[in-house]
Amino acid sequence: MFPLASAARLQGQARLAGSRVxxxxxxxxxxxxxxxxxxxxxxSLFSKAAYAASSSAEKVPLSSERYPYLxxxxxxxxxxxxxxxxxxxxxxSSAISQDASDLEGYNxxxxxxxxxxxxxxxxxxxxxxxxxxxxxxxxxKLAVVPQGGNTGLVGGGVPxxxxxxxSTANMNSVRSFDDVxxxxxxxxxxxxxxxxxxxxxxxxxxxxxxxxxxSCHIGGNVATNAGGLRLLRYGSLHGTVLGLEVVLADxxxxxxxxxxxxxxxxxxxxxxxxxxxxxxxxxxGVSIMAPKRPKAVNxxxxxxxxxxxxxxxxxxSRDELSEILSAFEFFDEASINLVKKHLVAGNNDPLESSxxxxxxxxxxxxxxxxxxEKLTQYLEGLLTDEVVQDGVVAQDTTQFKNLxxxxxxxxxxxxKTGPVYKYDLSIPVPKFYDMVEDxxxxxxxxxxxxxxxxxxxxxxxxxxxxxxxxLNIAAKRYSxxxxxxxxxxxxxxxxxxxxxxxxxxxxxxxxxxxxxxSKSSTxxxxxxxxxxxMDPQGIMNxxxxxxEEKK
Amino acid sequence: xxNLRILVATKRVVDYAVKIRVNAAGSAVETANVKHSMNPFxxxxxxxxxxxxxxxxxxxxxxxxxxxxSCGPAKSQETLRTALAMGADRAIHVxxxxxxxxxxxxxxxxxxxxxEKPDMVILGKQAxxxxxxxxxxxxxxxxxxxxxxFASKVELGDKSMTVTREVDGGVETIKTPxxxxxxTDLRLNVPRYASLPNIMKAKKKPLEKIVASSLGxxxxxxxxxxxxxxxxxRQGGKLVESxxxxxxxxxxxxxxx
Numbered sequence: 001m002f003p004l005a006s007a008a009r010l011q012g013q014a015r016l017a018g019s020r021v022x023x024x025x026x027x028x029x030x031x032x033x034x035x036x037x038x039x040x041x042x043x044s045l046f047s048k049a050a051y052a053a054s055s056s057a058e059k060v061p062l063s064s065e066r067y068p069y070l071x072x073x074x075x076x077x078x079x080x081x082x083x084x085x086x087x088x089x090x091x092x093s094s095a096i097s098q099d100a101s102d103l104e105g106y107n108x109x110x111x112x113x114x115x116x117x118x119x120x121x122x123x124x125x126x127x128x129x130x131x132x133x134x135x136x137x138x139x140x141k142l143a144v145v146p147q148g149g150n151t152g153l154v155g156g157g158v159p160x161x162x163x164x165x166x167s168t169a170n171m172n173s174v175r176s177f178d179d180v181x182x183x184x185x186x187x188x189x190x191x192x193x194x195x196x197x198x199x200x201x202x203x204x205x206x207x208x209x210x211x212x213x214x215s216c217h218i219g220g221n222v223a224t225n226a227g228g229l230r231l232l233r234y235g236s237l238h239g240t241v242l243g244l245e246v247v248l249a250d251x252x253x254x255x256x257x258x259x260x261x262x263x264x265x266x267x268x269x270x271x272x273x274x275x276x277x278x279x280x281x282x283x284x285g286v287s288i289m290a291p292k293r294p295k296a297v298n299x300x301x302x303x304x305x306x307x308x309x310x311x312x313x314x315x316x317s318r319d320e321l322s323e324i325l326s327a328f329e330f331f332d333e334a335s336i337n338l339v340k341k342h343l344v345a346g347n348n349d350p351l352e353s354s355x356x357x358x359x360x361x362x363x364x365x366x367x368x369x370x371x372x373e374k375l376t377q378y379l380e381g382l383l384t385d386e387v388v389q390d391g392v393v394a395q396d397t398t399q400f401k402n403l404x405x406x407x408x409x410x411x412x413x414x415x416k417t418g419p420v421y422k423y424d425l426s427i428p429v430p431k432f433y434d435m436v437e438d439x440x441x442x443x444x445x446x447x448x449x450x451x452x453x454x455x456x457x458x459x460x461x462x463x464x465x466x467x468x469x470x471l472n473i474a475a476k477r478y479s480x481x482x483x484x485x486x487x488x489x490x491x492x493x494x495x496x497x498x499x500x501x502x503x504x505x506x507x508x509x510x511x512x513x514x515x516x517x518s519k520s521s522t523x524x525x526x527x528x529x530x531x532x533x534m535d536p537q538g539i540m541n542x543x544x545x546x547x548e549e550k551k
Numbered sequence: 552x553x554n555l556r557i558l559v560a561t562k563r564v565v566d567y568a569v570k571i572r573v574n575a576a577g578s579a580v581e582t583a584n585v586k587h588s589m590n591p592f593x594x595x596x597x598x599x600x601x602x603x604x605x606x607x608x609x610x611x612x613x614x615x616x617x618x619x620x621s622c623g624p625a626k627s628q629e630t631l632r633t634a635l636a637m638g639a640d641r642a643i644h645v646x647x648x649x650x651x652x653x654x655x656x657x658x659x660x661x662x663x664x665x666x667e668k669p670d671m672v673i674l675g676k677q678a679x680x681x682x683x684x685x686x687x688x689x690x691x692x693x694x695x696x697x698x699x700x701f702a703s704k705v706e707l708g709d710k711s712m713t714v715t716r717e718v719d720g721g722v723e724t725i726k727t728p729x730x731x732x733x734x735t736d737l738r739l740n741v742p743r744y745a746s747l748p749n750i751m752k753a754k755k756k757p758l759e760k761i762v763a764s765s766l767g768x769x770x771x772x773x774x775x776x777x778x779x780x781x782x783x784x785r786q787g788g789k790l791v792e793s794x795x796x797x798x799x800x801x802x803x804x805x806x807x808x
Contacts, residue, residue, distance in 0.1 A: 119730035295584060302747075350744045368586075376750065383747050395633045396588030397568035399744055 026139025053365075059359035060108050060115040060404040062161045063509060070509070070543050072161040076143045079119055079162065083142065087122060090132045095123040095170060098225035108163045109158045110151055110215075111415065114509060117187065118145070118423065119318040127245060127253055127284040133166065134539075136281065137253025144541050146278035148220025150189065153422055154508030156277045159219065160543040168219045171284060175196060176259075183242055183259035184288040188283045199420035204290040205235035213407045219283040225275030227504030232465035233364065234291055237274050242396025244270040245285030249535040257287050271528070277506050278541040294326070294364030296371045298380060299400045301389035303355030307433040310357050312387050314429075314464050317361060324371050326363035331461035335410045338457055338474065342416040343409045350403060351393045358406050359388075359464070375480045410461050414474040417456045419472040421482070423490050428502035429467050435493060436471055438487070443473070446485045454479045468503040491517040509544045553613035553709070554789065557600040558669035560660055561593040561621045563630040564680040572621065573779050580680070580779060587631045591742075592638075592675025595735040596682075600673055601638040603707060617642050618667060622659045625646050628758065633708035635753035636745035642756065643667075655770035657689035662766040663693060669730065671712070676701050676734040689735035698732040699725055702737050741772040 028521040060392045064070055078081075080172055087096055097103060098120055137144050144164040150157050150539055159165060168189035176181060182204050186195060193213040194204040212226035220226075220245065225237050235241060243258035256270050273306045310330050317325050333356050340349070351358075365371040373394070382388040383518045395542040427435055440449070440458045449455045455475050461472040471490070475482060491501050495517040502511050502518070515524060527546055529537075565571065565580065566588040572581040578793070589597075597619060604615035619634040621627040622645040627631045631642035645659050664672060667785075677684035691698035704715035713726045717736055745753075765772060791797040 297587075300747075301744075352746070379747055380751055383751065388747070391747035393636075393750060395565045395636075395745050395746070396591070396594070397586065398591070401568070403744075 009339070060112045061295075062319075063116060063155060063158075066114075067160075067509065070160055071250060073143070073479070073538070073542060075141060076162075076539070076542070077140065077141050079164070083136075083140065084120070086136055087133065088420070090129055090136075091122060091124060093489065095125065097121040097123075098508045103165070105467060106150065106167065107158060109155055111153065112156050113154035113419065114160075116145070116165075117162050118165045120164055121165045121167060123167045123170040127171075127247060129252045130171075130247045130282055130284050131253050134247050137164065137539055138250045138537050141537050142280075143540060143542050146219075146223070146282045148189065148217030148223070149212065149473075151216040152220070152224060152508060153424070153505045154502070154510040155229040156224065156506055156508030156541070156544055157520040160509055162444050163542065166282065168217050168282075168284070171459045175285065177290075178259060179200065181261070183287060183293065184290050185243075185257060185259060185285065185287045186218060187285060188218050188222075190219075190286075192216050192218055192221060199290050200293060203293050205293040206230075207240040207289065207291055208237065211517070214453040216326070218286050218288070222274055222283050222286055223276060223278050224506045225504070227463070227466065227468065228465070229327055229329070231504075232328060233462065237288075238271060240289050241270060241274060241286065242289050243287035244273055245275050245281055245282050246270075246281040246537065247333075248281040249537065250421055254281065257285050259287050261289070263481075272534075275506065275509065277545050278546045279531060280540060282540075292366075294366065296363075296365050296368035297326075297400070298363045298371055298375050299394040299403050300361045300375065300391055301350050301403045302351075302359045302361065302379075302388040303351045303404070304357040304359060304388050305355060307357060309387050310433075310464065311429060312358055313359055316382065316387070317378065320381070321361070321363055321374055324363040324365040324374060325465075326364040326461075327360065328465040329360040329407050329462070330464045331358050331360075331407060331410060332356065332433075332459060333358075334457045334461040335413075335461045336406060338413040338416075338459060339406050339409045343405075351390050351413060355388070355389055360403060362404075407461070407492065411470075411472065414417050414459060415458075415472055417478040419478050421486055422505070423469075423471040423473075423501075424503045424505040425469045425471060425490075425494050425498055426467050426503040427469050427494060428499070429464060431497050432462075432464070432467070432469050435462060435469060435490075438493065439471060439473070439490065440483060443482070443485055443488065446481070448479070448482050448485065454482050487513065488517075492517075507545050512545050513547050514538070552605070552626075553777060554657040555603070555607070555613065555615040555671065556669040557603060557615055557658075557676075558619050558664060558665065558672045559593070559596045559600045559617060559634065560617045560656075560672065560686070561597065561619055561630050562590045562675070562678045562680075563587050563621065563623060563627045564590045564592060564678055566592055567591055567679055573781050577710050577778055577780060578776070587626070587629070589633050590675050590678045590680075591733065592677060592679070592737070593635075594673050594675075595737070595739050596673040596733075597634045597637055598740045599637060599702075599705060599733075601743075602740060605640075606707075616745070618643060618669065619714055620660065620663055622644065622647060622651055622656050630727045631758055632753055633745060635756045636750040637743055638749060642754065642758040644758060644760045646760055646762050647764070649770065650772055651686035651763075651770060652772050653683045654689055654773060655768075656686050657693055658768040658782060659766055660686070661693045662768055663761075668684050668705070670698075671729055671731060671733060672737065673733045676736055687793050689734040694732070696730055696732050698734070699726040699727055700732075700734040701736040702733055705733065713715050724765065727785075 082250035096348050103121050106117050144166050145159045146165040147157045147167045148167050171187035173187050173313050192500045199205055208228045209230045210226055222237055243256050246254045248254055273283055314328055317328055333354055336358055363371050363375055394403050443449050443455055455473055457474045459472050462468045491514045494501050500518045501514050566586040569586050597650050617639040617666040618630055619639045619640055620643040620709055621631050623673045628644055635642055660728045674687040698713035702714045703717050706713040711726055711728045716723045721722040731743055
């Protein structure tokens with residue numbers, strides 16, 4: 001019906017909307033709807049490898065060299081031909097790969113920060129296959145790293161040494177959907193955006209949304225307790241996940257795939273796996289509660305002159321927008337400058353002039369007239385009281401997407417000049433931006449920011465509503481000097497303000513040594529006991545999550 | 552010194568990003584509870600008019616008044632408010648609850664033109680709901696005005712404009728005296744966002760309502776829609792096991808070898 005205009009419009013915005021996780025996603029996936037999702041996607045699975053091989057992956061140093069304190073656990077068995085023979089008896093040949101170029105995209109994370117040395121990739125397509133594989137690995141003490149869409153930010157989904165990579169990519173079917181309760185049950189390897197499109201056709205929405213939605217798997221989302229853009233509205237996965245199917249280290253299938261909203265019978269075991277980053281078992285199935293898709297969505301981008309005003313605008317949004325508020329995102333001038341420089345090319349800047357701070361507000365509701373009136377009243381109030389200096393309201397879906405693309409494009413824009421030191425911190429909102437300013441001053445004092453220096457920019461953005469700051473330090477190259485200026489200062493600062501050193505990215509290999517900044521030794525000890533009980537052989541995602549035990 | 556009056560026609564359509572569904576009766580596209588926006592080409596037209604106005608003001612060579620007009624049901628006023636928030640000066644809503652086909656719209660616009668006497672009428676080259684691409688041309692015919700369609704660049708001269716159009720063979724540049732009809736193509740500009748101060752100002756800008764029947768033109772539909780159907784669903788792809796398999800499928804299933 002709209003072929004000409006829509007195609008042309010899409011072209012115009014491909015640069016923006018496509019920028020999310022972007023170029024590495026096979027286009028097949030981005031446009032996939034549910035019909036082709038089911039089992040036909042296998043053909044595109046190895047394209048990641050192609051991507052990695054054609055990029056600068058060769059230069060990514062081995063994680064074992066970057067983190068020299070990590071030593072391969074000699075008690076793990078090295079892969080032998082008998083092992084391969086066994087896996088061949090469980091899986092079809094198309095689901096096994098030992099080819100170095102195939103493995104490249106699975107050994108290296110998408111940011112090109114971590115590189116493992118795995119020699120074997122397995123892609124089971126059923127829970128039973130996963131169970132057989134893990135039982136064998138447990139019996140023979142072969143280490144395993146579970147991997148979803150490989151969109152993690154802390155190196156949790158890629159191997160460190162020679163762990164076997166167990167990808168959930170071939171487990172990608174929707175198992176059931178209840179049109180009354182909104183309970184969706186699906187395989188762990190379903191791509192978040194595909195699920196969201198599936199639900200969209202039925203009038204529902206996934207309760208989480210993140211920039212990596214075109215690649216990330218729901219199983220990985222659950223295993224890392226991913227937060228994202230809708231958390232403010234729908235809460236965390238600890239609340240929205242109704243049940244899980246997990247294969248434990250010894251191959252036991254723990255079927256807790258409940259679709260019940262309420263269930264107070266015994267310990268809530270599924271919670272243990274949400275955010276366990278594959279160290280306790282592999283999530284193979286997810287039951288999740290999908291809310292109704294809002295009928296009316298509005299987006300506004302505001303320019304503000306101080307962080308105090310950002311807080312004031314947030315406070316008022318909770319009063320005046322209350323139940324229709326669905327996102328309150330903030331970013332600073334340095335963030336938008338990077339986006340303009342690297343992604344948007346600035347032919348249609350939403351706001352006329354620059355502002356020190358920006359806020360993106362989204363409302364979602366069921367009645368457009370009602371929402372419009374509330375939002376307009378709120379925005380007029382902010383403008384009249386000079387809380388905001390300027391702002392725009394999206395008038396159509398193109399503008400809606402373009403405004404979101406600015407916010408979602410920040411992480412990618414940061415990585416355009418080189419490596420990024422990424423920190424994902426929970427900090428009490430009043431202290432939120434002090435972190436960014438302190439870090440900027442600290443790097444300035446160390447004389448490492450600027451032209452011809454190691455660091456390009458220090459940017460702060462994040463989810464104000466969730467008290468979650470993303471501190472990104474965009475660098476041109478890795479340098480020990482810069483790393484030492486940043487760490488452990490950033491963690492000490494966060495601990496001093498009773499924050500969390502990992503708000504939504506998890507621990508992986510990157511943050512595990514710093515866990516004690518956020519958790520007491522008693523708690524870490526308890527975590528170790530849980531790990532030892534669930535995975536006595538320690539084969540599940542080793543070298544990560546919990547800090548090395550001092551012997 | 553030139554003082555221009557520019558009339559921009561806008562239409563409220565189903566938002567381009569909405570997945571279109573045919574209603575159960577197969578008689579029309581489902582529009583209830585569906586997001587609507589200004590036709591993208593009309594948004595470009597509004598932007599162009601505002602840019603002309605701004606350019607004249609900046610060069611201090613004249614002024615321009617931008618009037619937006621929309622023909623259709625009461626909800627069309629949403630689209631007019633959007634145009635006012637972008638920077639148009641005033642709006643005219645020609646209200647009609649009956650279906651308006653391109654010829655009817657062209658006749659209604661002609662009546663508005665005769666009343667407002669603009670120097671230029673800007674229309675989108677087509678509306679993305681019915682893809683007719685007729686209204687601008689019909690209006691030029693009814694008014695006996697010159698027309699410059701599918702514009703990708705517009706330069707204003709003295710009582711004339713020079714328009715670059717994208718045609719099959721490349722680009723064509725034409726010059727026409729004013730008054731004239733201009734229809735916009737996609738690359739003409741990128742429409743601006745409606746800013747908060749402008750959204751507030753827009754509320755106070757005049758929006759005149761004219762009942763279509765009072766303009767004394769025949770707006771009866773000339774075309775009858777027999778049926779609306781969705782295109783056939785695309786068949787999923789297939790994996791082939793080997794080259795032989797591929798050749799076999801190309802020969803016997805696709806029948807292209």
